[in-house]
Amino acid sequence: MNQLTYGNINDKVVNSMEPPGRSWMVSMVLILGALSMGIFAWAIQIRHGLEWSGINHPIAWGVYITNFVFWIGIGHAGTLISAVLYLVRAPFRNSIYRASEAMTVFAVMTAGLFPLIHLGRAWFAYWLLPYPNQRELWVNFKSPLLWDVFAISTYMSVSIAFFVLGLIPDLAAVRDESKGVKRLFYSIPALCFRGTNHQWLHYMRGYLLFAAIATPLVFSVHSIVSWDFAMSSLPGWHSTIFAPYFVAGAIFSGCAMVLTIMIPLRRAFPGFKEIIKVKDLEGIAKMIIFTSLIVTYAYAVEFFIAYYSGSQYERALFWFRPFGEMNPYFWVMVACNCIVPLTLFVKKIRTNMAALFIISLLVNVGMWLERFTIIGTSLAHGFAPFTWGSYQFEWAEIWITIGSFGWFFMWFFIFVKIMPSIAIAEMKETLTPPMRK
Amino acid sequence: MKTKFAGAWATFEYLDDTCAAIKELKNAGFDQITTHTPCARHEIDHALGNPQSRVPFATLAGAFVGFGLAVLIITKMALDWILPVSGKPIVSVPIMGPIAFELSVLMAIYFTIGAIFLMILRDTWKHPVPQSRKYKDYDRFMRDRFGIVVACGNDELEKLENIFKKHQAEEVNLES
Structure with missing residues (x-):
């Protein structure tokens, strides 16, 4: 194995940006197929209304809000890895943070679609914003839904800014390795960056501040998403543990998605095996174990509080989740989120790429089901027994969900071909610099 | 750039040579120094005397502006359209x-991004770099080479060249 040097990091990353091969093309066709079906299903739903989704009374928040929370959760790991792990100088961060950051941006872009899809009449989405209007009507700042609008839009702005700022030195490196039109293409976003001391000084200080500011943002955004639920007076939702429970769940699912994309990326570009080391992925696996234990504890606490509160509605709901008609979702969720990650305690498993990839997929499934269980079962089993209900998945929402994965992976596949998916400058920082003595 | 550049620039393969050259240049009274590195290196900062950035002031100002803006719009809108809860x-x-x-x-x-760009532009303005094609086309600074650019009078070029050569510069280019 060649030892990494400043020069060959550039070569490996630039090689990954060569024109796509057959496997990329085939994958892209499948991805665009899924996306097209999603768009078609959405178009049908717009034409015929939300009755084409499974949304009903009392479950007025169904698959779309589940998808929204799921994708926002996925978006958490990128900023966690790029900001929080930057501040604590985690050694496994540098090789994976660029792709994780891209994942964050694309996941938040995906999440942002779902409130619009859920609205039905997506063209009225701007009503959520406080804009001056003829009726002198303003939005209700007392609503956590409006806090969410601010939280998500801020998170998206900060994630994009963080991502783009981090890209500048690497785009400059790619520019200097390119010729002709390609060089011109990378010159523009590289913003004349040439690695001068003046550029690095302000850039690095700004980057550190970005990380410091983005760190509380990571925790605030999913806390605010959790308050969409916790501020409601509904069994299973109205709970003070929701903010930390959601944040831990978001990091858990986000880390799983990082593995889901990094393992194939590492396989697709053989040069990356020397950069993305097994111990880097093992670091993420350890974070999955840690957050899985928090999530498991939160599940247990919810049941205990339901019992200890003495509230018959809470007790009824927490009986309904494991033993009611929607119980398969609950048990699969428990298996995927609480039991499967325990296997990562075994070093042989957490250093085996195939096993790690399968576990990451199962965690993704489990975390999607967790959000569906929280939303679906609580709404299905509220305070008034005569409004209890159930949920039937409809084809439109299933295809829109599959289409959302198409949308996410389409951006990611484009990203790996036109942008450096490994942070070149930060990888160089981890190496011993060339020294004469 | 302020004026036409006069001075010299050199490239180095090793970081310790670069740092030693910077220290000697500073001791010799050269203060218009610009360095090039493929990634941020603290060794270069130490050799340059640990310059500080003022970007954090802009960040703090931005945070205050955002806080004030939030209080202002929430108060204004709550009073404009009263929603008793x-x-x-x-x-x-x-x-x-x-x-x-x-x-x-x-x-x-937003303030941080603005400050980063403005401060980089200001420093670039204050520290001229060569305008020659050779310098502009040199494309290994973001790959694996270190560089030092020093602006000085024509009478100091020889002294500058000697310092660069003493520290085993790969390439020395004089521009007058």
Whole structure:
């Protein structure tokens, strides 16, 4: 194995940006197929209304809000890895943070679609914003839904800014390795960056501040998403543990998605095996174990509080989740989120790429089901027994969900071909610099 | 750039040579120094005397602006369209928390980005670099080479060249 040097990091990353091969093309066709079906299903739903989704009374928040929370959760790991792990100088961060950051941006872009899809009449989405209007009507700042609008839009702005700022030195490196039109293409976003001391000084200080500011943002955004639920007076939702429970769940699912994309990326570009080391992925696996234990504890606490509160509605709901008609979702969720990650305690498993990839997929499934269980079962089993209900998945929402994965992976596949998916400058920082003595 | 560049630039393969050259240049009284590195290196900062950035002031200012903006819009809109909720105050302070936090972060980020660009432009203006094609086309600074650019008078070029050569510069280019 060649030892990494400043020069060959550039070569490996630039090689990954060569024109796509057959496997990329085939994958892209499948991805665009899924996306097209999603768009078609959405178009049908717009034409015929939300009755084409499974949304009903009392479950007025169904698959779309589940998808929204799921994708926002996925978006958490990128900023966690790029900001929080930057501040604590985690050694496994540098090789994976660029792709994780891209994942964050694309996941938040995906999440942002779902409130619009859920609205039905997506063209009225701007009503959520406080804009001056003829009726002198303003939005209700007392609503956590409006806090969410601010939280998500801020998170998206900060994630994009963080991502783009981090890209500048690497785009400059790619520019200097390119010729002709390609060089011109990378010159523009590289913003004349040439690695001068003046550029690095302000850039690095700004980057550190970005990380410091983005760190509380990571925790605030999913806390605010959790308050969409916790501020409601509904069994299973109205709970003070929701903010930390959601944040831990978001990091858990986000880390799983990082593995889901990094393992194939590492396989697709053989040069990356020397950069993305097994111990880097093992670091993420350890974070999955840690957050899985928090999530498991939160599940247990919810049941205990339901019992200890003495509230018959809470007790009824927490009986309904494991033993009611929607119980398969609950048990699969428990298996995927609480039991499967325990296997990562075994070093042989957490250093085996195939096993790690399968576990990451199962965690993704489990975390999607967790959000569906929280939303679906609580709404299905509220305070008034005569409004209890159930949920039937409809084809439109299933295809829109599959289409959302198409949308996410389409951006990611484009990203790996036109942008450096490994942070070149930060990888160089981890190496011993060339020294004469 | 302020004026036509006069001075010299050199490239180095090793970081310790670069740092030693910077230290000697500073001791010799050269203060218009620009360095090139493929990634941020603290060794270069130490050799240059640990310069400080003022970007954090802009970040703090941005956070205050965002906080003020949030309080202002929430208060204005609450008073403009009164929505009574269970006898709670019309202008409620606790509910300002999330929006004030988010807007503080958002503005702090925008101000930080602006400050990074403005301060880089200001420093680039103050420290001229060669305008020659050779310098502009040199494309290994972002790959694996270190560089030092020094602006000085024509009478100091020989002294400068000697310092660069003493520290085993790969390439020395004089521009007058």
